[in-house]
Amino acid sequence: MTERNILHIRDLDISLxxxxxxxxxxxxxxxxxxxxxxxxxxxxxxxxxxSAIADTLPVGLAIxxxxxxxxxxxxxxxxxxxxxxxxxxxxxxxxQEPMTALNPTLTIGQQVGRHLARIGIGSARKRExxxxxxxxxxxxxxxxxxxxxxxxxxxxxxxxxxxxxxxFASNPRLVIADExxxxxxxxxxxxxxxxxxxxxxxxxxxxxxxxxxxxxxxEVCDDVAVLYAGQIVExxxxxSIINEPRHPYSRCLNLATPNLAGPKTRLMILPKxxxxxxxxxxxxxxxxxxxxxIAGDLCIGTPPPLSEISAGHRSACHWPERTxxxxxxxxxxxxxxxxxGADLVMKATGLGKAYRQHDWLGRVRRVEALRGxxxxxxxxxxxxxxxxxxxxxxxxxxxxxxxxxxxxxVLDVVGMDxxxxxxxxxxxxxxxxxxDPQSALNPRRRIGSLVTQSLExxxxxxxxxxxxQLAKDLLAKVMLPPDMIDRFPDQLSGGQKQRVNIAxxxxxxxxxxxxxxxxxxxDVSVQAQILELLRELRKQxxxxxxxxxxxxxxxxxxxxxTLVMYRGEIVEQGPVEDIFTxxxxxxxxxxxxAARGNSGLYADATEQEAENEAF
Amino acid sequence: xIKAVIRVIGRRLMAIxxxxxxxxxxxFGALRILPVDPAQMSLPPSATxxxxxxxxxxxxxxxxxxxxxxxxxxxAVAGDLGESxxxxxxxxxxxxxxxxxxxxLVICSLILAVFVGTVGGILLFSAxxxxxxxxxxxxxxxxxxxxxxxxxxxxxxxxxxLLPIFPVNGRLDPGLQVPAQTGFLLLDSLLxxxxxxxxxxxxxxxxxxxxxGLAFSPTIVRVLHSSLINTYQxxxxxxxxxxxxxxxxxxxxxxxxxxxLPVVILVGTQFGSLFGGTLLVEMIFSFPGLGNxxxxxxxxxxxxxxxxIALIYCATTLIFNSLADAAAYLLxxxxxxx
Numbered sequence: 001m002t003e004r005n006i007l008h009i010r011d012l013d014i015s016l017x018x019x020x021x022x023x024x025x026x027x028x029x030x031x032x033x034x035x036x037x038x039x040x041x042x043x044x045x046x047x048x049x050x051s052a053i054a055d056t057l058p059v060g061l062a063i064x065x066x067x068x069x070x071x072x073x074x075x076x077x078x079x080x081x082x083x084x085x086x087x088x089x090x091x092x093x094x095x096q097e098p099m100t101a102l103n104p105t106l107t108i109g110q111q112v113g114r115h116l117a118r119i120g121i122g123s124a125r126k127r128e129x130x131x132x133x134x135x136x137x138x139x140x141x142x143x144x145x146x147x148x149x150x151x152x153x154x155x156x157x158x159x160x161x162x163x164x165x166x167x168f169a170s171n172p173r174l175v176i177a178d179e180x181x182x183x184x185x186x187x188x189x190x191x192x193x194x195x196x197x198x199x200x201x202x203x204x205x206x207x208x209x210x211x212x213x214x215x216x217x218x219e220v221c222d223d224v225a226v227l228y229a230g231q232i233v234e235x236x237x238x239x240s241i242i243n244e245p246r247h248p249y250s251r252c253l254n255l256a257t258p259n260l261a262g263p264k265t266r267l268m269i270l271p272k273x274x275x276x277x278x279x280x281x282x283x284x285x286x287x288x289x290x291x292x293x294i295a296g297d298l299c300i301g302t303p304p305p306l307s308e309i310s311a312g313h314r315s316a317c318h319w320p321e322r323t324x325x326x327x328x329x330x331x332x333x334x335x336x337x338x339x340x341g342a343d344l345v346m347k348a349t350g351l352g353k354a355y356r357q358h359d360w361l362g363r364v365r366r367v368e369a370l371r372g373x374x375x376x377x378x379x380x381x382x383x384x385x386x387x388x389x390x391x392x393x394x395x396x397x398x399x400x401x402x403x404x405x406x407x408x409x410v411l412d413v414v415g416m417d418x419x420x421x422x423x424x425x426x427x428x429x430x431x432x433x434x435x436d437p438q439s440a441l442n443p444r445r446r447i448g449s450l451v452t453q454s455l456e457x458x459x460x461x462x463x464x465x466x467x468x469q470l471a472k473d474l475l476a477k478v479m480l481p482p483d484m485i486d487r488f489p490d491q492l493s494g495g496q497k498q499r500v501n502i503a504x505x506x507x508x509x510x511x512x513x514x515x516x517x518x519x520x521x522x523d524v525s526v527q528a529q530i531l532e533l534l535r536e537l538r539k540q541x542x543x544x545x546x547x548x549x550x551x552x553x554x555x556x557x558x559x560x561x562t563l564v565m566y567r568g569e570i571v572e573q574g575p576v577e578d579i580f581t582x583x584x585x586x587x588x589x590x591x592x593x594a595a596r597g598n599s600g601l602y603a604d605a606t607e608q609e610a611e612n613e614a615f
Numbered sequence: 616x617i618k619a620v621i622r623v624i625g626r627r628l629m630a631i632x633x634x635x636x637x638x639x640x641x642x643f644g645a646l647r648i649l650p651v652d653p654a655q656m657s658l659p660p661s662a663t664x665x666x667x668x669x670x671x672x673x674x675x676x677x678x679x680x681x682x683x684x685x686x687x688x689x690x691a692v693a694g695d696l697g698e699s700x701x702x703x704x705x706x707x708x709x710x711x712x713x714x715x716x717x718x719x720l721v722i723c724s725l726i727l728a729v730f731v732g733t734v735g736g737i738l739l740f741s742a743x744x745x746x747x748x749x750x751x752x753x754x755x756x757x758x759x760x761x762x763x764x765x766x767x768x769x770x771x772x773x774x775x776x777l778l779p780i781f782p783v784n785g786r787l788d789p790g791l792q793v794p795a796q797t798g799f800l801l802l803d804s805l806l807x808x809x810x811x812x813x814x815x816x817x818x819x820x821x822x823x824x825x826x827x828g829l830a831f832s833p834t835i836v837r838v839l840h841s842s843l844i845n846t847y848q849x850x851x852x853x854x855x856x857x858x859x860x861x862x863x864x865x866x867x868x869x870x871x872x873x874x875x876l877p878v879v880i881l882v883g884t885q886f887g888s889l890f891g892g893t894l895l896v897e898m899i900f901s902f903p904g905l906g907n908x909x910x911x912x913x914x915x916x917x918x919x920x921x922x923x924i925a926l927i928y929c930a931t932t933l934i935f936n937s938l939a940d941a942a943a944y945l946l947x948x949x950x951x952x953x
Contacts, residue, residue, distance in 0.1 A: 054856075054857055056853070056856060056857065084856075084859050084861070085859060086859070087856075087857055087858060087859035088857070088858035088859030088860070089859060093854070093857040093858070095850065095853075095854050095857075097850060100849065100850040100851060101850050101851055101854040102851050102854070103851045103855070103869050103872075103873065104851075104873070104948065104949065105872045105873050105946065105947070105948055106869070106872070107948075114860075114864075114868060115858055118858070118859065118860065150948040150949065152948070152949045163854075166858070
């Protein structure tokens with residue numbers, strides 16, 4: 001390497017006050033103009049790298065060893081003031097949630113203007129000119145108008161473009177992008193990624209790309225580093241790590257991710273969870289040992305060094321060559337061909353929903369959220385609903401459970417009239433599980449009382465011990481240990497909480513389960529656990545599932561049929577394989593292309609997107 | 616923008632009208648339930664039963680209560696609030712003569728409260744994590760526990776008796792000529808350029824303003840402090856820091872505008888108690904305003920004056936609430952731009 005690295009992290013440790021390590025001996029380097037991906041699940045410590053560079057580590061955490069060099073300067077030796085001066089000038093940041101990353105009480109123009117003033121553009125007129133230039137560069141239409149807008153008037157994709165424009169405004173040497181697309185819709189995600197890649201080229205900037213998404217990293221990064229339990233377990237060229245992983249963790253992550261193409265398999269399930277910093281301190285050997293399918297005795301006592309396997313490819317495993325032998329469990333015979341019941345659980349005919357909106361003058365405007373929906377859900381059938389935000393997925397859920405009134409057509413749900421059926425009887429048959437497992441559980445109740453909560457409104461007359469037994473049975477169904485009934489939600493991990501939510505929904509033996517993005521907030525390995533759990537549950541209890549998801553691969557993985565929603569209409573429906581291998585509607589084609597990472601297909605779709613986002 | 620401001624404020628003020636109408640009915644009804652006879656009060660004690668009866672007929676007191684209210688309402692709309700039994704003068708002139716003094720007192724107190732509260736809130740927030748924060752919290756708790764009249768007495772003791780730097784009664788030094796224009800002494804003396812009177816008025820109003828204003832400010836300190844802490848947890852603050860903005864720029868350029876909203880709402884909703892506080896404080900400082908008048912009117916059962924002052928209290932509170940509402944609305948771009 002002739003050129004000096006822009007970022008060079010050497011042997012970095014970040015520790016808690018107790019001495020337990022969040023990051024342990026991290027070595028990273030980015031050459032000028034390159035994109036380095038850091039891949040890891042939550043708790044791996046990936047965001048700490050960005051915070052350490054920016055000197056914004058949370059209270060209680062500190063760098064305890066190692067150094068961070070930026071463009072020849074040793075950041076870890078500099079004063080806080082000098083370090084802050086680098087931020088926004090030489091080091092730019094692209095945040096995870098564009099919707100909350102700008103101040104809602106200031107206009108876009110005020111915020112961009114202040115940033116431009118800070119990086120040395122003197123006059124207000126020049127700042128506006130530069131802002132418009134930048135906005136045009138990142139593909140924002142009508143930049144002049146945008147400057148006068150507030151954040152709530154822009155979509156997530158547009159805000160992320162604004163933030164990218166700000167990050168690159170000073171031609172920084174390094175941009176740190178922390179999960180920049182996680183909060184965005186599928187079709188927008190790819191364009192944002194493309195934009196970051198394009199800006200990197202135009203400004204010759206190095207990018208540190210932090211993500212949990214292997215596929216995405218493969219798409220944009222030159223090199224990647226896989227982080228597990230605060231340590232880098234594998235590092236090298238992006239392609240070779242994605243295609244030929246040499247560390248069991250990378251391989252397992254890959255196998256736990258549902259695919260859009262290729263033969264369907266079961267997802268790889270990693271037992272247990274990533275060790276906490278406290279647990280790591282007590283582990284002498286490789287931190288992945290308890291979950292590793294190929295671990296041997298050597299792994300328990302001796303930590304494997306991050307050693308070179310082939311040119312530029314390093315893996316921290318005693319047996320890198322055995323990685324290939326890890327294969328996902330084969331599909332069982334009854335995994336796929338579920339016998340559907342004859343009865344319909346739900347049937348919608350010409351279903352529609354229109355809202356009356358009042359603007360500030362009190363003028364009434366009719367907004368059609370759903371138009372002419374026709375679909376059926378049969379007994380035991382798993383149906384996926386895909387579509388982007390604003391497509392009407394949530395409105396449909398509200399209509400099904402009766403939170404909103406239907407304004408057109410007929411909707412028959414489990415043969416009950418929502419208007420006359422008492423609520424408790426209706427919800428015996430229809431249950432919901434929501435996206436955020438945390439907020440759905442009352443933190444003051446124990447798990448046992450939470451999962452059997454639906455008994456309370458009916459006065460089932462169950463004795464305390466019978467109820468306890470029922471709770472244990474329900475927990476067993478979702479593969480949680482029975483002694484968990486006495487715990488509180490805060491003592492559980494995200495994946496465990498979501499299982500509790502599923503157990504609670506199953507308490508009344510519902511015929512229809514509505515799952516609204518139930519895996520989207522979860523890590524890949526936890527998502528795999530939940531998806532395989534749903535597949536198993538279908539064999540025991542005969543319920544139908546309506547799975548609402550933005551992730552086509554998830555839908556393909558466990559659903560029989562899918563509905564594609566776009567702007568309040570079902571534009572396509574059919575068996576998952578048909579839809580995803582041979583999409584008919586233009587929008588479905590676009591969705592599938594976006595999910596496959598095929599950005600070329602809609603190089604001409606900028607206008608379409610502007611239209612979408614305005615909507 | 617200015618159009619939007621006028622529209623919003625106008626709409627809020629319009630909403631007051633029906634509320635105010637209902638309040639007049641309640642106050643009117645309450646005063647008629649009192650076991651005092653306005654007819655008797657308005658006549659000399661030597662009046663015969665015959666005279667009282669005639670007076671009652673003349674005042675319309677024998678009519679059903681809603682008819683009495685209708686009569687009062689008609690006259691009030693025309694600007695006639697009846698006659699003060701105590702002063703034998705039209706109630707309106709009795710009341711409006713003293714109104715400016717109270718308004719002056721309330722506005723000055725409010726300015727002091729908001730100023731001390733905002734500065735204190737920012738200081739307390741800046742001291743977060745240090746021992747000064749706990750000191751500040753304890754101090755604000757202590758002041759919050761003191762009612763305004765107790766503060767008033769304390770200030771008299773401190774600055775009027777032990778360390779006599781401020782006068783403790785009236786609005787002006789005796790012997791000074793008042794160049795009556797608007798009734799607002801501070802304003803009038805400035806307009807006529809009479810610095811002597813201005814200084815005297817300022818020294819007289821200082822202690823009552825301190826009592827009222829400082830009693831209110833700790834609440835503002837606390838609300839702003841917690842609101843700032845809340846705002847600093849937002850991701851746009853973190854993002855601003857990642858753009859390299861200094862602490863000062865983040866506080867004043869980014870956070871304060873978001874954090875001040877709860878303070879605006881607090882001031883709007885608590886304004887009534889500040890105004891109500893003038894009653895005792897004016898008494899204590901013999902400050903010739905509405906509060907003092909109200910106390911005298913109660914002692915002499917001067918019903919029309921009580922009614923008029925009660926309605927002024929009520930109207931001011933309502934108007935101020937609405938202005939605060941409008942301000943909160945205008946500070947929130949999401950509401951403003953729809």
